[in-house]
Amino acid sequence: MKTGTLIECFDVSKAFGSKLALNRVNLSVGRGKVIGLLGPNGSGKTTFIKLINGLIRPTKGEILIDGRKPGVYTKLIISYLPDRPYFADWMTVKDVLSMFSEFYQDFDRNKAENMCAAMNIQPEDRIKTMSKGTREKVQLVLVMSRKAQLYLLDEPIAGVDPAARDYILTTIINNYNEDGTVIISTHLISDIERILDEVIFIKDGKMVRHESVDEIKEKEGKSIDDVFKDTFRMEPFMGVNRNDR
């Protein structure tokens, strides 16, 4: 079992044109944890995940995963679930299983096949004919069937019904490699807070909080959902008050 820090970010910023998507992020993440990356839409969650994954490069600062910069090695140890489907429509379940076997040495094909069978998904089923929920489940099964050191799950429960959400969360907590760390980005806090060890709050590209869930509850006597709402409360637009004109 490996020890030490898994992810380190030193003063990481990412700009898209003139827009700063991430603003001087300093972060250190350990191993064997389930972590929620929580923030409203557009706060920088996906940008952060793509940086860790090496899909985009920081404008400033440095990222180290297991002591290395994102690259060939880090892709071997990271299992990534993107926020949108990426399999070609014509592929069958068998095709995607073969693709994963070929790409990733740590992929446990047997495990993935058993999980598909348990959901009544046949090897011959085509991605094209699947419902949105089923497609997301298949992707998750593939990602969780790797024995990775880091699982990056970008909005795994966003587009599915509550029953499928439960299935997905159960699949995540029962199948990750226990020495590895799971990072789940979402804005659906109440659905996932029970499975989290730590939370990272991200607001307008800044990491405003990184703490253990127990510590927060102990200190504030509130659910993470309530703490999140307090942190990200916005004044609703009540219309223009005519007297102010």
Add this chain to the structure above:
Amino acid sequence: MKWKLDDSRPIWPQLKEQLIIAIVAGEYKMGGAFPTVRELAESAGVNRNTMQRALSELEHDGFVITNRTVGRVVTTDEGLVAKMKESIAKQTIEKFIREMEAIGYSEDDVVKMIKKRGEEDK
């Protein structure tokens, strides 16, 4: 086992409390096998780190014992379980009396009401 978790408090102490109640209630038999971290985490819908913490505390307090050959078992210390049972009963009564006092009954009133209820039931 049925779990009732309150998200405004840390989860592991709640798991510990509810596991102790299950042991006191005899849901897990003394000296009998105790479920694995994985099984318990799955049934409570929490991650294994959280359940592990609750179990470590149970172990520390002597309610479960990890045995190298047979795995995790419930304690056979009847005194320990009886003591805990009594302490839970006391807490439950305390809480009930506080609630009755809050709506204006004295402890004496409460005792009379309980007695009266017992007689009506006969």
